[in-house]
Amino acid sequence: MGLMRLLPRPHDRSRRVGESGSDDMAEDAGEATALHTEDDSGNVAQVHETAGGELRQQPLVPTPVPASADGTSDLRVIALANQKGGVAKTTTTLNLGVAFNEMGYRVLVVDLDPQGNLTMSQGMNPDSIERSMFDVLVHKVPISDVVEHREVDIAVSSIDLAGAELALASMIGRERSLEKALIEVRDRYDYILIDTPPSLGLLTINAFVAATGVIVPVQCEYLSLRGLVQLENTLAMVRENLNARVGVEGIVATMFDGRTLHSREAIEILEENFGDLVFRTRIRKTVRYAEAPVKGSSVLKYDPTGSAAEAYRELAKEIRVKREAHAGQGASGGA
Numbered sequence: 001m002g003l004m005r006l007l008p009r010p011h012d013r014s015r016r017v018g019e020s021g022s023d024d025m026a027e028d029a030g031e032a033t034a035l036h037t038e039d040d041s042g043n044v045a046q047v048h049e050t051a052g053g054e055l056r057q058q059p060l061v062p063t064p065v066p067a068s069a070d071g072t073s074d075l076r077v078i079a080l081a082n083q084k085g086g087v088a089k090t091t092t093t094l095n096l097g098v099a100f101n102e103m104g105y106r107v108l109v110v111d112l113d114p115q116g117n118l119t120m121s122q123g124m125n126p127d128s129i130e131r132s133m134f135d136v137l138v139h140k141v142p143i144s145d146v147v148e149h150r151e152v153d154i155a156v157s158s159i160d161l162a163g164a165e166l167a168l169a170s171m172i173g174r175e176r177s178l179e180k181a182l183i184e185v186r187d188r189y190d191y192i193l194i195d196t197p198p199s200l201g202l203l204t205i206n207a208f209v210a211a212t213g214v215i216v217p218v219q220c221e222y223l224s225l226r227g228l229v230q231l232e233n234t235l236a237m238v239r240e241n242l243n244a245r246v247g248v249e250g251i252v253a254t255m256f257d258g259r260t261l262h263s264r265e266a267i268e269i270l271e272e273n274f275g276d277l278v279f280r281t282r283i284r285k286t287v288r289y290a291e292a293p294v295k296g297s298s299v300l301k302y303d304p305t306g307s308a309a310e311a312y313r314e315l316a317k318e319i320r321v322k323r324e325a326h327a328g329q330g331a332s333g334g335a
């Protein structure tokens with residue numbers, strides 16, 4: 001079945017979402033409420049359709065702000081988020097973390113998903129864990145108390161965390177619980193990567209508030225553009241109210257299979273709509289990613305010389321290069 005372009009091509013702002021009326025890869029295009037375009041200077045922007053039908057444009061990526069006012073802190077806190085399950089959030093959190101660690105960076109990964117897949121993927125059983133991120137977020141236990149030292153440092157999850165949304169809901173400062181917990185360890189790490197659950201609830205909001213940037217893994221097999229729009233709308237609310245500097249740092253295409261037209265078209269659609277936000281590095285589909293966590297290890301340790309490990313090393317390098325380019329822009333454009 002033919003695939004439509006859900007969103008207009010860059011520079012073609014006149015077309016509305018869903019206008020061509022055929023089917024998206026996975027979505028009912030007619031229900032989308034926002035679209036992404038690129039302005040003449042190449043900046044990706046989001047265009048919201050207001051109730052009156054006019055278009056209001058806001059930048060998708062905020063201007064880079066140094067991590068601290070004096071610019072001394074180099075810490076990056078990256079939330080891996082996508083409210084869809086099974087897109088490789090957990091796989092990307094661990095393997096990217098281990099790749100940064102190989103490069104010499106100090107890395108903490110945080111398991112913020114009550115399912116505890118990240119915790120399991122380092123060989124621990126979330127059911128037998130006594131204190132977890134639940135106690136950190138709800139009972140203000142220092143985060144260092146729940147950090148285990150494995151391939152990288154990992155702040156563990158347990159099934160208790162499923163009750164955190166409810167317990168946090170009635171607390172003052174409920175969105176800032178993780179941000180506050182990270183203050184204790186912020187000097188110990190260069191990268192903190194946060195794995196989030198498949199929802200845009202309070203746990204994920206906590207990750208957005210604590211983060212300097214968000215990386216969105218998307219599955220080439222099932223491209224959900226409407227999901228990306230919802231995610232960006234949530235981030236826009238967080239920017240307005242809680243954390244002005246957070247934005248999508250990049251979109252990473254996962255489970256890519258170059259032999260299928262479907263996968264190639266997914267990449268094409270992503271690049272048409274999100275331009276440079278889409279990382280050049282694609283994570284190919286391979287069973288290695290499912291095998292490694294069963295052994296309690298990252299793919300970089302499980303199959304160090306394989307192409308699956310190499311892909312995450314490439315992604316880590318690309319993120320670092322992008323970050324340096326951004327920092328340079330911030331410095332030269334700050335006058």
Ligand code: ADP
Nearest residue numbers: 085086087088089090091255284285286289290
């Ligand atoms: P999420 O955290 O978004 O739910 P996971 O990282 O748990 O997603 O990945 C979902 C499943 O897909 C897991 O079984 C994982 O091992 C597998 N997987 C992840 N990345 C790939 C890939 N590139 N190729 C094949 N399988 C993958």
Ligand code: MG
Nearest residue numbers: 089090113117
């Ligand atoms: Mg997961």
